[in-house]
Amino acid sequence: MNYIQYIRQYVGTKPIIAPGSAIIVLNDNNEILLQLRSDTNDWGLPGGGMELGDSFEETAQKELFEETGLIAHELKLVGLASGKELYYQFPHGDEIYNATAIFQATTVTGTLKIDKESKDLQYFSLNQLPKLNYTTVKLLEKIGYIPTDIV
Template sequence: MNYIKSLRQYVGTSPIIAPGSAIIVLNEKNEILLQLRSDTDDWGLPGGGMEIGDSFEETAQKELYEETGLIAQELKLVGLASGKELYYKFPHGDEIYNATAIFKATAVKGILKQNEESKDLKYFPLEKLPDLNYTTLKLLENVGYISTN
């Protein structure tokens, strides 16, 4: 069972701490892979919540494959992000404080394919990003890929 969904049975929409991983994938043109998320209808990094017993690395591998069809041949931890800046309230009312390990996939294989969590998957030049969700803005800012100043 999904860990976050099981917690929600007890806490409802109240804020919870949600450990997880986000993955930065760059193509040969140094464009970043983003997904148009079906749950929030905005662009973000592939990633998601940790399941019981998984490591941050295992979470990153699983989420990348589930959401994009890609397999990371190597992951490099590039940052950690947590705290009140990573609070998020989903459109359906659930509240979370993300505690996220940010990885860069240094080599990937496979063919891009979306699942039910993605409306679209596209690579974007870092200087021409679409409107990003707040969490992705904070994660990319945290690891120096963008500046919002």
């Protein structure tokens, strides 16, 4: 059982603060890696919640590998995002306020593989992004990757 599941035993679907990491991977064409999430059926950055004892960097590395099969050998912190604008309610009712460290993986190896959290993994031009989930829009706005009027 992961940390969020453990907390949910006590608070149910009520809002919680969810620390985590999101990872930006750019290919040689400066296209961004996105995953079509199986839980929300929309596109977002690889990433996820922090487990007890993990650092933001460890969370980023673990989530990137689990969700994409890629190994980040070098990470650069490019932003922090939190607050009211990062409130999210999942389709099943759980409510969270994300507190997210945003990293860019500057060196990655491995082969893309889809796991249970993803329906698809694709690289997209920053000028031709698919419909992104709300949280990803807010994270990319925070670091200046997309204009604030995209929503």
